[in-house]
Amino acid sequence: MNNLHFESEAELFAYKAWRTLSLEPPVNLDKIASKLNLVIEYREFIPEIDGFYLRLPNCPPVIAINASYVKPQERRRFTLAHEIGHHLLARRISNSERLFFLDTPRNRRTVLERACDRFAALLLMPEELVRRYFQELEANSKNRVAIMASRFGVSTWAMRRRIKELGLTIQPWQRS
Amino acid sequence: MGRVSFEFGHRIKDFLQRNKLTFRGAALQSGISAAYWKDMSDGRVPSEEVIARICAAFPELDENELRLAAGYAPKPHEMDAVKAVEFALRGQPDIPEEGKQQILEFVKLVQNRYAGKKD
Numbered sequence: 001m002n003n004l005h006f007e008s009e010a011e012l013f014a015y016k017a018w019r020t021l022s023l024e025p026p027v028n029l030d031k032i033a034s035k036l037n038l039v040i041e042y043r044e045f046i047p048e049i050d051g052f053y054l055r056l057p058n059c060p061p062v063i064a065i066n067a068s069y070v071k072p073q074e075r076r077r078f079t080l081a082h083e084i085g086h087h088l089l090a091r092r093i094s095n096s097e098r099l100f101f102l103d104t105p106r107n108r109r110t111v112l113e114r115a116c117d118r119f120a121a122l123l124l125m126p127e128e129l130v131r132r133y134f135q136e137l138e139a140n141s142k143n144r145v146a147i148m149a150s151r152f153g154v155s156t157w158a159m160r161r162r163i164k165e166l167g168l169t170i171q172p173w174q175r176s
Numbered sequence: 177m178g179r180v181s182f183e184f185g186h187r188i189k190d191f192l193q194r195n196k197l198t199f200r201g202a203a204l205q206s207g208i209s210a211a212y213w214k215d216m217s218d219g220r221v222p223s224e225e226v227i228a229r230i231c232a233a234f235p236e237l238d239e240n241e242l243r244l245a246a247g248y249a250p251k252p253h254e255m256d257a258v259k260a261v262e263f264a265l266r267g268q269p270d271i272p273e274e275g276k277q278q279i280l281e282f283v284k285l286v287q288n289r290y291a292g293k294k295d
Contacts (some may be wrong), residue, residue, distance in 0.1 A: 059290040
C-alpha cells in the first residue's frame, strides 16, 4: 500500500462522512464513532501520550484519548479524528488480527500517521467550508483564524495550517 | 558454535531444572539430540524451526518468550494481547515507563471487560 493510496483513501473517507452523515461544524465525532461501533474512552495518561487505537479479537475497537488537563479540547478532538482515521484505514485487516496504534506528539512522521492526520484535517475542516468562512470573514482578517478555529472546533494552529494548505493567504502568526 | 544468547541458555537450563529433565530425557520427548540440548543450555541459539519443535514437544514453553530470548521477532498471532502491546511499546523510546504501564493497564482492562463475550 503506497503513500498515494493511503492519502486518497483518507480523503475519500472524509468526503463520504460529510456526504452520508449530514455533518455540520464543529463535527460531532461521537456520532461518527457511534456509527462505526467504536468505543471511546477518555482517561488521564502522561503528557507524552495523545491517544491510541486498540483492536483485540472479540472486543469492539477502542479509542483511548488522553483527557489530561494539559491536552486542550481542540487537541483531543484532532486526536480522536486521527484515531478514527486509523480505524478506517485498517478496515481491510482481518478482525482476528490485533491492532495497536499509539499516537504521541512526536511520532506523526510515517506514511500511515500522515494519512490519518490528513483524514482528521479534512474531516474537521472540509475545503468547501474553509473557503466559504474564509471569504465571509474577509472584513475581519485580524480575528479570522480564531473565529474559524472556534467554528470548526480545532486549534488555531491546525486552522492556520489548513488555510495555508489550501493556498489562502493569512496574516503571519502573532502572539496575542 | 553459532550465535550465542545467555538469556536463551538460561531459559532452557531453567526449564530443564524445573521439570527435572535430563538432556537425554528432553531429547527423547522432542526428537532433538541430547548434545543439541546441552549446547542450547549453554546459550547456543537454534534455528526458528528448532524453537518451534521444542515448543510443540513441551507446550508449557512459551514460543514467543524463547524467540525473543534467541533474538528472533515474536510471532504476533501467538502472543497474548498485553505482551504484544508491551512488545510494540519497546519501539517507543520517547514514552516513559509510567506511560507504558498506563497503556498496558488499559489493555488489560479492555481485555478483561470483554473476556468471554463474543461479537
